[in-house]
Amino acid sequence: MSKPNQTAQPGKTATTGAPVRTIEPAVAATGGLAADDEPTAESHAVIGDGSNVSVPAPNKSAAERQGGSERSEPIRFGPSFPLPIAPISQGTTAFIHTGSWRYLKPRYVNKVPPCRVGCPAAMPVERVMTLVEGGKYEAAIREILDENPFPGICGRVCYHPCETACNRGQYDSPLAIQLTERFIADETADLDLQLEGGPRQKESVAIVGGGPAGMAAAYFLLRLGYQVTLFEAENRLGGILRYGIPPYRLPRAILDQELNRVVALGLKVQSGVRVGRDIPWSALRGFNARMLAPGLGKSRLLGIAGEDAQNAESGLEFLRRFNTEGPRHIGKKLVVIGGGNTAIDVVRTAIRAGCGDVNLLYRRTRAEMPALAGEVDEADREGVAMSFLSLPIRFIVDTANRVVAVEAVKMKLSEPDESNRPRPIPIPGSEWIIETDHVVVAVGESEHASAMPDDAALCREQAFPLIQSGDQGEFYVGGDLSNDTLTVVSAIASGKRAAIAIDSDLRGRLADWKAIRVADGGLSFTRYLGKETPGHNRSIAIDRINPDYFKKQERARTPRLSVRVRVAGFEEVNLGYAQSAAEVEAKRCFHCGVCTACDNCYIFCPDAAVEKKPDNTFSIRYEYCKGCGICATECPRGALDMVADEEGINDE
Amino acid sequence: MSSDSRQPRLPAPELLISGHSACQGCGASVAMRLALKALGEQTIVVLPACCWSIIAGAFPYTSLRVPVIHSAFEAAGAVASGVRAALDITGQKNVQVLGWSGDGGTFDIGLQSLSGAVERNENVLFVCYDNEGYMNTGIQRSSATPQYAWTTTTPEKYPKETPKKNMADIMAAHKIPYAATTSVAFPDDLIFKFKKAARIQGSRFIHILSPCPPGWRIPSDQSIKVTRMATQCNVFPIYEIEAGDNYYINIEPEGVPVRDYLKAQGRFSHLSAEAIEQIQRRVDFEWERLLHKAMMKRFGE
Ligand SMILES: Cc1cc2nc3c(=O)[nH]c(=O)nc-3n(C[C@H](O)[C@H](O)[C@H](O)COP(=O)(O)OP(=O)(O)OC[C@H]3O[C@@H](n4cnc5c(N)ncnc54)[C@H](O)[C@@H]3O)c2cc1C
Ligand SMILES: Cc1ncc(C[n+]2csc(CCOP(=O)(O)OP(=O)(O)O)c2C)c(N)n1
Numbered sequence A: 001m002s003k004p005n006q007t008a009q010p011g012k013t014a015t016t017g018a019p020v021r022t023i024e025p026a027v028a029a030t031g032g033l034a035a036d037d038e039p040t041a042e043s044h045a046v047i048g049d050g051s052n053v054s055v056p057a058p059n060k061s062a063a064e065r066q067g068g069s070e071r072s073e074p075i076r077f078g079p080s081f082p083l084p085i086a087p088i089s090q091g092t093t094a095f096i097h098t099g100s101w102r103y104l105k106p107r108y109v110n111k112v113p114p115c116r117v118g119c120p121a122a123m124p125v126e127r128v129m130t131l132v133e134g135g136k137y138e139a140a141i142r143e144i145l146d147e148n149p150f151p152g153i154c155g156r157v158c159y160h161p162c163e164t165a166c167n168r169g170q171y172d173s174p175l176a177i178q179l180t181e182r183f184i185a186d187e188t189a190d191l192d193l194q195l196e197g198g199p200r201q202k203e204s205v206a207i208v209g210g211g212p213a214g215m216a217a218a219y220f221l222l223r224l225g226y227q228v229t230l231f232e233a234e235n236r237l238g239g240i241l242r243y244g245i246p247p248y249r250l251p252r253a254i255l256d257q258e259l260n261r262v263v264a265l266g267l268k269v270q271s272g273v274r275v276g277r278d279i280p281w282s283a284l285r286g287f288n289a290r291m292l293a294p295g296l297g298k299s300r301l302l303g304i305a306g307e308d309a310q311n312a313e314s315g316l317e318f319l320r321r322f323n324t325e326g327p328r329h330i331g332k333k334l335v336v337i338g339g340g341n342t343a344i345d346v347v348r349t350a351i352r353a354g355c356g357d358v359n360l361l362y363r364r365t366r367a368e369m370p371a372l373a374g375e376v377d378e379a380d381r382e383g384v385a386m387s388f389l390s391l392p393i394r395f396i397v398d399t400a401n402r403v404v405a406v407e408a409v410k411m412k413l414s415e416p417d418e419s420n421r422p423r424p425i426p427i428p429g430s431e432w433i434i435e436t437d438h439v440v441v442a443v444g445e446s447e448h449a450s451a452m453p454d455d456a457a458l459c460r461e462q463a464f465p466l467i468q469s470g471d472q473g474e475f476y477v478g479g480d481l482s483n484d485t486l487t488v489v490s491a492i493a494s495g496k497r498a499a500i501a502i503d504s505d506l507r508g509r510l511a512d513w514k515a516i517r518v519a520d521g522g523l524s525f526t527r528y529l530g531k532e533t534p535g536h537n538r539s540i541a542i543d544r545i546n547p548d549y550f551k552k553q554e555r556a557r558t559p560r561l562s563v564r565v566r567v568a569g570f571e572e573v574n575l576g577y578a579q580s581a582a583e584v585e586a587k588r589c590f591h592c593g594v595c596t597a598c599d600n601c602y603i604f605c606p607d608a609a610v611e612k613k614p615d616n617t618f619s620i621r622y623e624y625c626k627g628c629g630i631c632a633t634e635c636p637r638g639a640l641d642m643v644a645d646e647e648g649i650n651d652e
Numbered sequence B: 001m002s003s004d005s006r007q008p009r010l011p012a013p014e015l016l017i018s019g020h021s022a023c024q025g026c027g028a029s030v031a032m033r034l035a036l037k038a039l040g041e042q043t044i045v046v047l048p049a050c051c052w053s054i055i056a057g058a059f060p061y062t063s064l065r066v067p068v069i070h071s072a073f074e075a076a077g078a079v080a081s082g083v084r085a086a087l088d089i090t091g092q093k094n095v096q097v098l099g100w101s102g103d104g105g106t107f108d109i110g111l112q113s114l115s116g117a118v119e120r121n122e123n124v125l126f127v128c129y130d131n132e133g134y135m136n137t138g139i140q141r142s143s144a145t146p147q148y149a150w151t152t153t154t155p156e157k158y159p160k161e162t163p164k165k166n167m168a169d170i171m172a173a174h175k176i177p178y179a180a181t182t183s184v185a186f187p188d189d190l191i192f193k194f195k196k197a198a199r200i201q202g203s204r205f206i207h208i209l210s211p212c213p214p215g216w217r218i219p220s221d222q223s224i225k226v227t228r229m230a231t232q233c234n235v236f237p238i239y240e241i242e243a244g245d246n247y248y249i250n251i252e253p254e255g256v257p258v259r260d261y262l263k264a265q266g267r268f269s270h271l272s273a274e275a276i277e278q279i280q281r282r283v284d285f286e287w288e289r290l291l292h293k294a295m296m297k298r299f300g301e
């Protein structure tokens, strides 16, 4: 960063030296005791009988001694300013603007921490960690709810890309952001938060689909003051959160509480209404804007013999029945096919329903499974038998059209396919047979026939995707139907995007999509509302973190229910953090790129050029800053940058 | 964002005036600034010839908000004793006298007057800000210069073969009430030690490791970081010696190899692997010895 020191630039303010030459040599010699010919140190020596020497009285304050104020200007001795009898300083160095030495200057530039960039919902993780450290949970939940209506849900089922992005992961282990988020949500669950909305708008918006995407869109639109009506085909809200994800991962009390928070903002819910079946698409014409968030309701099939047997079903059907009708008997032996979240939820549900022999078949290896790795580990612990590189080739059925066995073949991996994963190919002659009482096929979902009007198509030409139908016009869209990443938090983020697009269209203003995106991450509602300015909208890498200020410390352990207890029922497995663990985690945060007023820049400045203001912020007195760069290097978290100094020495 | 609950880490008075003429990234200015923050306004500084006599400002200017008396290179111990006597006679016992010299003025030319003063147990706080060379006159070696370090008088061809003198031990050998080492890279420790020293009567000595970017051949922004490494790798341990006998180590080392510290500085860039290995062995040995001293029972217990 720094080059060797630079000397004063010609033509700028003089540094030391120049004014001294106006001293008459004869008088300067009154000190007369310099040990050598250097005109500096010893020529100041106050030596002699002392009677004519006025050493400033130390018991007075510095300002008193200087006659009330410090003289800070070049001094020229002459008749109006006689030389003192002994060489005693007459003024200070403050008039010497050493800023002219500088070629780079420090600047406070707060960055976007990578955790926030990693979170599709743009959760302000770093700010939240500061609040948790200070025990300010209500302020923390408000910060979160400004970007994500479902922290209790995400705190449980999110795939936490924030943690993958966390800089601390490259140091010891990433912050447990998800568990901290969950802790805040649970800790504040009973508070009546009274979320403020914008001014009431007269326009109405229709949303189709009550999963996380539709509910998030509704939430942000309600906070913007719109009249929102939501159509949901099922009897209850939640989509996959209710009908797919099992309660041992997402307790229904948490789900209900967070969905109710949205409804309480004034959402009109039309449940049990499948648009396109129970009411026509044209029924939505009266709304000022319409949004589609129908998810992917249809299960894919393998396309092999016996799939239509009585005791064969899809993963979604299986989970849906469990989640609506409660546990049921499914026999002693079960074969489940697939490697995604659905397959893992099925096998773990089956174990809890008392099925003693659960076999998971997946055609690639564990490393390629699309399911959350942690969930796969838990399934393993709970006793699921997993056969990797195994592909079913037919279901063997009896005369009553019931599967009695699955015939499978062993696979080997070859070069990557279009999904960039190694392509599995069968090994001839490796077939074998697994007897079973029940089969579940969970190999992915596709869109439901009734997801959109018949003539509609997805269009991605705008800053946001749209569904266009010749008959029905345009629909905003979000969730699995239009997302590349099929996850809850991406669904939430797409709901926020739709709400912002709808608001800016209805209000006739152009959203500045670049400014409301946090670096190259997700969209920020706080920024859209103007409650936060984009600032320096760039992220910050680990190389700007100064490890000297952080002791290595692994993340706090995740407490879980013992395997013995959990498989006996549907109780929540992950027990979450206690307050102490959440605080420990919050303290581990580097606060990447964000000034925490730790004082380092102020402490280490050799030129006293960093000023600490009463509000705990800092400013740099550029007329003195020599540009050494210590403040930027010693900032533990990269909140200061050294930038080219083109504007001259006194700016800001 | 700033957190409002935090206590300021630095005592308030700002007694260093900007516009002074220290080089970019100078550790000596940080040292003085922090020391005076700890001691406060009721302090008189005695400055023999050294970089600081320049930093303090050329006549008729000063960069300190406390009185400074400049002395001859070899005379800090004597001048400080005189100032002390004058203050005591005029009833100003509460005023701190701060003898502030470089390593040349402490380890070399000033050693006799310093030794005399502390042997008399003068009520003075003596400080050596140690930049490991005669930096003011253009980087000549002193007896504080580390073994094999480049200076203009110890070029690669004529290396300094002798190790650095142990000044804290020399001071402890005078059995003064308080001697300590500290470093500008550990401001909390530095401020703590100055506050503690200010409460002790008699001679006190504080040895501050203080980086000099031009002399150490380091970029100015690295000066604190490199200085911190000196302690992390045990080249410059931070400890206190009470009553000349009782050693306390204040900062745990972090097991950083000496090599990392040497490699960070241009003045060591010519060192061979064997030389580095030799320095490491010496550092390990000295650390071991310091540990033994710190484990010894206090005299008189
Ligand atoms: C079993 C399973 C487990 C999963 N686990 C996780 C996990 O742990 N973490 C994670 O991040 N992601 C997980 N996912 C993915 C995640 O659940 C989805 O990406 C997310 O729910 C998509 O949200 P959505 O709102 O787009 O759709 P959905 O959640 O599918 O909701 C769509 C809603 O629209 C309704 N609807 C559809 N058509 C109509 C219509 N015409 N009229 C009225 N209503 C209609 C549906 O009934 C449904 O309620 C999982 C998925 C499955 C299947
Ligand atoms: C008797 C005498 N010899 C030589 C000098 C020239 N001189 C002034 S400062 C200085 C070097 C001081 O070195 P040190 O005490 O280490 O302090 P630094 O400049 O490194 O801070 C020298 C040699 C002098 N002023 N007086």
Ligand code: SF4
Pocket: A113, A114, A115, A116, A125, A126, A129, A165, A166, A167, A168, A175, A177, A588, A589, A590, A591, A592
């Ligand atoms: S250390 Fe803190 S601020 Fe940095 S990425 Fe991790 S959670 Fe975010």
Ligand code: SF4
Pocket: A108, A594, A595, A596, A597, A598, A599, A600, A601, A602, A631, A634, A635, A636, A637, A638, A639, A640
């Ligand atoms: S050093 Fe501390 S106070 Fe200074 S910018 Fe960095 S975080 Fe803020």
